[in-house]
Amino acid sequence: MVTLAVTGHMDLTDESVPLVKAALRELFQPYREDLVGVSCIAAGADSLFAEAVVEAGGRLVVVLPSQDYRQAKVKPDHAELFDRLHAAADEVLIMPHETANRQAYETANAVLLERADRLVAVWNGSPPSAKGGGTADVVVDARAAGLPVDVVWPEGAERRA
Structure with missing residues (x-):
């Protein structure tokens, strides 16, 4: 069993999405059913990673930075995918912050790194x-x-520019 956590850019171009998806599928090949993926399921890299984990038959662990994350930070164009990934998660961890702010993100990132054997950086x-x-x-941390x-x-x- 290997646990991979993700960090990555939210602002990938539409043309980049299939390239990143293919690269993630290739990266996951050695792990397959022994894969656990940890993600905040934000738009962009986090969600692409989470989708690839689920498609590979792995377990998904979702880390939400704050109690209001879904309401405050998930944009309408990402809501359907966010909800689908949230529902697909084997485990959901909600950080003890009421609102999504820098401290909440830092706490979530620390949990990602604590849970991981490796970090995948779409960077x-x-x-x-x-x-x-x-x-x-x-990545530096x-x-x-x-x-x-x-x-x-x-x-x-x-x-995206």
Whole structure:
């Protein structure tokens, strides 16, 4: 059994989605039924990862940063997929924050890393931003903790401008 957690960009272009999905399916090949995936199921990379875990027959663990995350942060165009992944989860962890803010995201990211044997980063390699809490920050934290990181950024993948 291997537990993979995900961090990644939310703003993938439409053309990037099938590229990332294919790369994730390939990454999961060695694990198949022995796979546990941990995701916050946000739009973009988190949800693509979660979908791939479910499609591979793995167990999905959802980590929600706050009690109001669904109402406050899930946009209408992501709501159906979010709800489907939430329902497919074997386990749902809701962080003890009332509202989704930087502290809530940092707590959720810490839980992702605590639960993981490896981190999957759907990441273009850009450095951490000044505001913190982004994909690069999670990668830095994982590496500092000695957690192996698998970077998924297939050729042709791009973020929306």
